[in-house]
Amino acid sequence: MTQATSVAQDASGSPWLPGCEPGPGRLARAYIRSQDDIQAVEAVAPESVLPGNTIYECIRYSTAQNPQKPAFLHLLSADTGVEPRSISYAELLDQVERSANLFKRLSGDERSSVSIILPMLPEALIAAWGATTAGIANPINPYLEVGQIASIMNAAKATVLVTTVSRYGPGAWDKLADLTSLVPSLKKVLFVDASDGVDDFAAAVAACPAGLEFVPGSDPQAEAVYLPTGGTTAAPKLVRQTHFGQLLNAWITGAMAGSRPEGVVGHAMPNFHVGGAVMLSLRAIVYGQTVLTLTTDGFRNTQIVSNFWDVARHYRMTSLIATPATAAAILATPKADSEGHCIRSFNSGGSTIPVELLRGFHERFGVWLREVWGMSEIHGAVSGHPDDGREPVAGSVGVHLPWHPVKAIEVDENNRFVRDCAPGERGVLAIGGPGVVPGYVDSRLDGDFFVKDTPDGQRWANTGDLGMVDENGRIWMFGRAKDVIVRGGHNLDPKMIEEVLVCHPSVQIAAAIGRPDPAKGEMPIAYVQLKEGHQAEAGELLELCRKKVQERAAIPVEIHLVDRIPMTAVGKINKPALRVDTMRRVASEVALRVVCEDARCEVETDETGPRPRVILRLSGCRVESQALESRLKDAFRTYEFLTVFEFQPADASVAS
Numbered sequence: 001m002t003q004a005t006s007v008a009q010d011a012s013g014s015p016w017l018p019g020c021e022p023g024p025g026r027l028a029r030a031y032i033r034s035q036d037d038i039q040a041v042e043a044v045a046p047e048s049v050l051p052g053n054t055i056y057e058c059i060r061y062s063t064a065q066n067p068q069k070p071a072f073l074h075l076l077s078a079d080t081g082v083e084p085r086s087i088s089y090a091e092l093l094d095q096v097e098r099s100a101n102l103f104k105r106l107s108g109d110e111r112s113s114v115s116i117i118l119p120m121l122p123e124a125l126i127a128a129w130g131a132t133t134a135g136i137a138n139p140i141n142p143y144l145e146v147g148q149i150a151s152i153m154n155a156a157k158a159t160v161l162v163t164t165v166s167r168y169g170p171g172a173w174d175k176l177a178d179l180t181s182l183v184p185s186l187k188k189v190l191f192v193d194a195s196d197g198v199d200d201f202a203a204a205v206a207a208c209p210a211g212l213e214f215v216p217g218s219d220p221q222a223e224a225v226y227l228p229t230g231g232t233t234a235a236p237k238l239v240r241q242t243h244f245g246q247l248l249n250a251w252i253t254g255a256m257a258g259s260r261p262e263g264v265v266g267h268a269m270p271n272f273h274v275g276g277a278v279m280l281s282l283r284a285i286v287y288g289q290t291v292l293t294l295t296t297d298g299f300r301n302t303q304i305v306s307n308f309w310d311v312a313r314h315y316r317m318t319s320l321i322a323t324p325a326t327a328a329a330i331l332a333t334p335k336a337d338s339e340g341h342c343i344r345s346f347n348s349g350g351s352t353i354p355v356e357l358l359r360g361f362h363e364r365f366g367v368w369l370r371e372v373w374g375m376s377e378i379h380g381a382v383s384g385h386p387d388d389g390r391e392p393v394a395g396s397v398g399v400h401l402p403w404h405p406v407k408a409i410e411v412d413e414n415n416r417f418v419r420d421c422a423p424g425e426r427g428v429l430a431i432g433g434p435g436v437v438p439g440y441v442d443s444r445l446d447g448d449f450f451v452k453d454t455p456d457g458q459r460w461a462n463t464g465d466l467g468m469v470d471e472n473g474r475i476w477m478f479g480r481a482k483d484v485i486v487r488g489g490h491n492l493d494p495k496m497i498e499e500v501l502v503c504h505p506s507v508q509i510a511a512a513i514g515r516p517d518p519a520k521g522e523m524p525i526a527y528v529q530l531k532e533g534h535q536a537e538a539g540e541l542l543e544l545c546r547k548k549v550q551e552r553a554a555i556p557v558e559i560h561l562v563d564r565i566p567m568t569a570v571g572k573i574n575k576p577a578l579r580v581d582t583m584r585r586v587a588s589e590v591a592l593r594v595v596c597e598d599a600r601c602e603v604e605t606d607e608t609g610p611r612p613r614v615i616l617r618l619s620g621c622r623v624e625s626q627a628l629e630s631r632l633k634d635a636f637r638t639y640e641f642l643t644v645f646e647f648q649p650a651d652a653s654v655a656s
Helices: 003-010 035-042 055-065 089-107 122-134 146-156 172-181 201-207 243-257 274-286 302-306 308-315 324-331 355-365 443-448 495-501 538-548 575-594 625-636
Strands: 070-074 085-088 113-116 136-139 160-164 188-192 223-228 238-242 264-267 290-293 319-322 345-348 369-371 373-375 380-384 396-400 406-411 417-420 427-431 461-469 474-480 485-487 490-492 507-517 521-530 558-562 600-606 613-619 642-647 653-655
Touching: 035 396, 055 089, 055 122, 055 243, 055 274, 070 089, 070 122, 085 089, 089 122, 089 160, 089 201, 113 122, 113 146, 122 136, 122 160, 122 201, 122 223, 122 274, 136 146, 146 172, 146 223, 146 238, 160 172, 172 188, 188 201, 223 243, 223 274, 238 243, 243 274, 243 345, 243 380, 264 274, 274 290, 274 319, 274 373, 274 380, 302 308, 302 324, 319 324, 324 345, 324 355, 324 507, 355 369, 369 396, 406 461, 485 507, 495 507, 495 521, 495 538, 507 575, 521 538, 538 558, 575 600, 575 613, 575 625, 625 642
Parallel strands: 070 290, 113 136, 113 160, 136 223, 160 188, 264 290, 264 319, 319 345, 345 369, 485 521, 521 558, 613 642
Antiparallel strands: 070 085, 223 238, 373 380, 380 396, 396 474, 406 417, 406 427, 427 461, 461 474, 485 490, 507 521, 600 613, 642 653
């Protein structure tokens, strides 16, 4: 089935599916194909499209429609001959209720706050929804450092931790003793698939009575999830998400991607991210669809990528969300055959879809990649391209989704409103409407998020993204403010470099960042990952940039060919990791120019403070350390990062 066919089948003058219009106590189903459809949906109250006020109430509603239908199909292998693990809606509801009872009991007189450190297992979502029924869920990336995780759990005042054991590979569970010693509020640790059966999560849930032992809250604006966001520094940044906010965004995503109950949602984004938790999993459950988890490793499982179309055909997958890097890997798979698939919606987020990828994917597979833009502070998606069957406008992140107004504004250094930008004028993108979260757990962070002195008196959130809204309502992004490369007086958009590089037939992924420079502040450089089996030289790619990059100041001064560009857990290019890498390179080069030729230099970085810090351990130096230290201080004086020098065998260190 192609997208064009599916659009024709649903063509009508209304976005509401027949018999599924908004009404009290029932789920509305819509199919958004245009901006007119968005306006029609916005004509109703947002709370009128949902069948319940809370996540628990919506799970109960979906269960009542078809109790024996699979809520989860969890693939144990990319081989379609291996039977998946299946959990019905009746089983899901039962386990959510029992786990809610368990968390209430374990938390005692304290508010139940459950931290969840798990890979992509159904238990991660069962625990999260049980936790939101009992109190607060706090999903955490298992691959953060122990200190970061402890800071998050302490900010959430965690009473219970649900985690696992080493059978799922390395993770925070390997350092559990260190972690639990740092969280004084923690009362109990439970393990999925406990190796010795002690404190096993499933056993503890089964031992609790069926049905809720308490009357659950029904306030749609109650806090449900404390979701970490904002990078990998030690200081936690937890978003306060509500039941209504998560449910509304789940509903909106389904209205864009397919809201019929027979939908099968491909789930390969982690559950500690709004993409996996809300836009895929909760969305499917709200609409009574099936969550198809593409193994515990998601798209990090290379077999899932290489067998993608076989899996999609076999399980009749209808929609999914993936990053452009994942889509590029699927496109690069030799002999991939998409014939007979049922995918109606393939959304992509995390970074801009290159034009070559957009058109190449459609030409080969008959599917348009439709870019979405979202953030944890809005509970998920903010904008997207309605499925009108035509090629999406490349470079744009689409139009604002229902009840999510977006505009470009100018703010001062204190985040105070200055003025609205005209259509097509660049500014900082701000979002309003009921999807905006109440704020952060640490309210001191709210001042940089909520725009002050807005003329309409409404809450507008400063996204930190630079962009514009054109005369047709399309939203254009020019990167995070922190991703802009500042070369002297030039603010350079890294996309103008990346889009040139990915046009090269051997390039799979490219990422442009700023290299610290003492005279210009930053100089543009690029990291490039080649397609498997392809070859290209850095000089060849630099020459391509000299010919094709439109702004002369943006031509990269160097290109690094790497085996793998680092990715975040959700499949985005990890630019902070690349910035650390280039900071290390620069520090080592500068230090070795200052010291003698036979000196040895070890470099470490520390980004836990307000400014990055480089630690240089120097040995084998022939010059007396005090004189050398003075020369090094002078060499690093104009760089934006702090530097610590440690000389061997001397034991003193000095910060410049």
